[in-house]
Amino acid sequence: MDRYVVKRPSGEAGGGGKRPRPEAPASGQPLWQEIRAEGLSCDYRLLFSKAEADEIFQQLEEEVEYFEGEMTKLHVFGKWHNIPRRQVTYGDPELTYTYSGVTFSPKPWIPVLNHIRDRVTLDTGHTFNFVLINRYKDGGDHIGEHRDDERELVPRSPIASVSFGACRDFVFRHCDSRGKNATRHIEPIKLQLAHGSLLLMKYPTNVYWYHSLPTRKRVLAPRINLTFRKVMTVVKK
């Protein structure tokens, strides 16, 4: 079966992370790993050294303030559910973002988020004005299969997904191969998103592929994921 499993380069495991990662690692491991399939185009790399990632993770835990109350619940198919994770959005003022029929205003940027965003921009050449943060407290927290609603994003702009904390499995599934009425057999693509990693999801991935973060009971530690986006600033009537 086709599986696309991304692992950390061995040179990074447990290393002190004192020196900046060379552009052409001695291991021969390419800096970026290209993940390609029909209608899917993603690039994966480790963005931060372990020391940097540890520091950022700690800062995120101290400084990010998650939504509370009503905003932690979701109304779908006539039922209210608690979202099985914590969420919050940060971004440029005056932007809005609609999720399940509710329009949110992002919180203003804080230094640790600026730092991550600027590093992503430096590495990818893409700018971002908005970030959705999801915190999965352990392997029981998850997100079901979905596509990101791209109607509010700048057309064809990529989404940059940066992960800190516990390494979690991440699954892409093609829209034509989902469920009982699937019209085609296309293997899901399974990745592991490591501490300090960046997954750049490029057009048209989100058009054809759903993604999810399945439960993993053996994972006991939290993971924080940030998805940087470029939201359109059009005025809605």
Add this chain to the structure above:
DNA sequence: TCTGAGGCAACTCT
């Protein structure tokens, strides 16, 4: 015990 697949739930937006 864990994982993944399937079935189920009602309403909004286009």
Add this chain to the structure above:
DNA sequence: AAGAGTTGCCTCAG
């Protein structure tokens, strides 16, 4: 204005 799209939970089988 009909239809497409939809998140999470539960059950069940391997």
